[in-house]
Amino acid sequence: MIKKRVVLTFPHEIVSQPVVYHLVKDYNLMINILRARVTPQEQGRLVVEISGRKKELETGMNYLAELNIDIQPLAQDIKWHESKCVHCTACIPHCPTNAIFLNRDTMKVSFDKQKCIACELCIPACPYQAIEIVI
Numbered sequence: 001m002i003k004k005r006v007v008l009t010f011p012h013e014i015v016s017q018p019v020v021y022h023l024v025k026d027y028n029l030m031i032n033i034l035r036a037r038v039t040p041q042e043q044g045r046l047v048v049e050i051s052g053r054k055k056e057l058e059t060g061m062n063y064l065a066e067l068n069i070d071i072q073p074l075a076q077d078i079k080w081h082e083s084k085c086v087h088c089t090a091c092i093p094h095c096p097t098n099a100i101f102l103n104r105d106t107m108k109v110s111f112d113k114q115k116c117i118a119c120e121l122c123i124p125a126c127p128y129q130a131i132e133i134v135i
């Protein structure tokens with residue numbers, strides 16, 4: 001059994017297709033959806049953990065690639081630069097695990113590395129480049 005955590009980016013024309021259903025039914029894969037952002041007529045994004053046998057995982061990934069779904073592994077690590085952060089909270093709605101959150105006592109943004117799954121969803125949301133991928 002192999003387990004992968006990936007970010008899937010869907011072109012807007014296929015966001016309404018039952019892609020996850022086919023991965024489960026046709027490729028015998030287990031899908032754990034960690035985060036979904038799907039808006040009709042727009043690009044969709046899923047952060048998923050996919051488990052299955054090597055061969056079925058490969059054919060399932062090929063199925064996604066044929067649909068022009070972009071597949072990116074989750075980043076190795078994420079660093080939050082407190083000194084660059086202006087506590088604007090723009091990143092918070094994008095975080096699926098509350099790793100980056102508003103501390104209500106101080107009304108400042110904080111980062112809990114233990115909760116971060118390195119999905120990268122917060123990075124484009126930050127106008128101040130306060131969050132970066134560490135390879």
Ligand code: SF4
Nearest residue numbers: 095116117119120122
């Ligand atoms: S990468 Fe950003 S959005 Fe993803 S879990 Fe970590 S802090 Fe949250």
Ligand code: SF4
Nearest residue numbers: 085086088089091126
């Ligand atoms: S978007 Fe950037 S500057 Fe704003 S709170 Fe998040 S990390 Fe800080």
